[in-house]
Each structure stands twice: as structure tokens, then as C-alpha cells.
Amino acid sequence: MKVFSVFGVSSSGKTTTIENIIKELKRREFSVGIIKEVNSDASVSESGGSNTYDYRDIGSELVATRGCHGTDILFTEKLSVENMLRFFNQDYVVMEGIIDTETPKILCIDETGELPEEIDDTVFAISGIISxxxxxxxxxxxxxxxxxxxxVDLIQEKVFEKLPGINCGKCGGDCRQMAADILKGNATRKDCKVTQESVEVYIDNKPMPLIPFVKDIVESVVKGVLSPLKGYKDGDITIKVRKR
Known part of the structure; x- marks a missing residue:
């Protein structure tokens, strides 16, 4: 799953940008999900805005709205982006107004807006009405x-499978720095050390990011329990624990 964010001040063209991106991604036969940030003290249902439904109507398979006091898929708390993404399995997830992540970003500025002196190094495009x-x-x-x-050509070129967001430090930095390096061509998605690790855990067929310390524990415990058993041999190990 590839995730990126579109952000900018109010009336900078975020909704127009996202709607056009969704339509073009759907035309290219990708599935799309949306996470929308609501900067308001009102409840999500009161302040989500009509464009939340517009995104659904133009083809987004799943739309989530995050506000100060809740997350619309009817949760009563503000979820982290990582927890929200567990509900998505689309090819692309577009996040509106969310900047506190290590994902690639598109900055929206209208024709009267000023370009900022400093730009987040995870921004790979500037869009909106400015031209x-x-x-x-x-x-x-x-x-x-x-x-x-x-x-959308640029999105397909630049946006990569989401980094785990656990900031383990094994790459020499954090996930945001890794994202910036990938966007600049100084690294690839495969350089993420967590991705290279030998242990993967899935809950309901969705990967659960684990820090290296926990992965080492899981590997040592599983091998420690299984290795004395008859029939054990070195190789890939698959274990399924079914919900009771």
C-alpha cells in the first residue's frame, strides 16, 4: 500500500487536487482510500464537510475523517495514522491535511499564496491552482x-510502500529521513532495515511493524520451542494463530 499526503492552508486547492488525483488513479485502475484531517474542536460528524462524501462518490473505496475529538469510522478517540491505516488495503491512500507522518507529500498553494522559504524535505510536488x-x-x-x-505520473514514480514508522534507527536515521532520502534518490525502499528483517508478523493479513528487539525475541522463542521437535529443520517458518 502506497501512502502520501496533500496539505496546504484553507482554500489552497487541496480538495480540487485530491479529487483530480482520485479520478486519474481510478482511470488507471488503482483502488484508492482517503484519510481526511479536520482542524476543528467540533465533532468529526459536525465538521467533516461535504467533500468527505464527494471523495466517496468519485471513487474512493474508503474515506476516514480524523478530527480533534474523534475519527470517523466512528471511533471516540483521535487515532494515530498508523492505526487508521490498518483499516485500509487499497493501492493508494491519500491523506488530506496530515503532515505529522513520514509519507511523501504534495503541497497545495493557490494563485495568490506565497511559497514558503522552508519546505518539508518529504514534499515531492507543489500543486493546487498555482501555475x-x-x-x-x-x-x-x-x-x-x-x-x-x-x-499522477509523478505520484506513481515517487510514492513508495509505506515505511513502518517505528524509527528503529537501524538505517542511521529515522523514518522521515529515510523517506526524504528515497524521494531524493539517495536511498531505495529496500534500504529500510525493518523490511529486510527475517521476521514478519501479520494480523488479519495486515503486516504489524515490529522494532528489531521484538523481532529478535519472536525469532529466538519460536526457534527455541520448535528446534527440539522431531521433523524440525532450518527453513522458513509459518505459524498461524486463529482467533477463538
Whole structure:
């Protein structure tokens, strides 16, 4: 599953950008999910806005809205992005207004907005309504209304399978730095050390990120229990624990 965020100030063109991206990804036969951030003290159901339903109507298979006091898939607490993503299995998940993640990001700015001096190093495109210039600090600027195909081409090129977000430090930095290095071409998704580890745990067919210490414990315990048994040999081990 590939995850990226589209963010910007109010009226900067986020909704227009996302709607056009969804339509183009669907045209290319990808499945799409949405996570929407609500910056309001009101309940999610009161402040989610009509575009939450617009995203569903134009083809998003799953739409989640996160606010200060809840998350719409009717939870009564503000969930972390990692916990929300456990409910998604689409090819792409687009997050609106969420910046506290290590995912690639698209910055939206309208035609009257000022380009910021400092830009998050996980931003790989600038979009929205602005189109006076084609590039800013090496980041392409794309008018999503006129050229959504170019933007989605860039999404397919740049957005990678989501990093585990556990900041284990085994790569020499954290997940945000790894994401920035991948976007700049200084690393690849395969350089994530957690991905390279020999232990994988799945809950309901969805991977559960584990820090290396926990993976080492799981591996040593499983091998310690199984190795004395008749028929044991070195090889890949698959264990399924069914819900009772």
C-alpha cells in the first residue's frame, strides 16, 4: 500500500487536487482510500464537510475523517495514522491535511499564496491552482486542473510502500529521513532495515511493524520451542494463530 499526503492552508486547492488525483488513479485502475484531517474542536460528524462524501462518490473505496475529538469510522478517540491505516488495503491512500507522518507529500498553494522559504524535505510536488512558475527549489509545480496526468505520473514514480514508522534507527536515521532520502534518490525502499528483517508478523493479513528487539525475541522463542521437535529443520517458518 502506497501512502502520501496533500496539505496546504484553507482554500489552497487541496480538495480540487485530491479529487483530480482520485479520478486519474481510478482511470488507471488503482483502488484508492482517503484519510481526511479536520482542524476543528467540533465533532468529526459536525465538521467533516461535504467533500468527505464527494471523495466517496468519485471513487474512493474508503474515506476516514480524523478530527480533534474523534475519527470517523466512528471511533471516540483521535487515532494515530498508523492505526487508521490498518483499516485500509487499497493501492493508494491519500491523506488530506496530515503532515505529522513520514509519507511523501504534495503541497497545495493557490494563485495568490506565497511559497514558503522552508519546505518539508518529504514534499515531492507543489500543486493546487498555482501555475505561474514550473519549479521551486527543485520541486515541480503542477496545475492539477490542467495537467493531472503529469501529477499522477509523478505520484506513481515517487510514492513508495509505506515505511513502518517505528524509527528503529537501524538505517542511521529515522523514518522521515529515510523517506526524504528515497524521494531524493539517495536511498531505495529496500534500504529500510525493518523490511529486510527475517521476521514478519501479520494480523488479519495486515503486516504489524515490529522494532528489531521484538523481532529478535519472536525469532529466538519460536526457534527455541520448535528446534527440539522431531521433523524440525532450518527453513522458513509459518505459524498461524486463529482467533477463538
Amino acid at each position: 505561474k512558475i514550473k519549479e521551486y527549489k527543485g520541486i515541480p509545480i503542477i496545475n492539477v486542473v490542467d495537467d493531472v496526468k503529469t501529477l
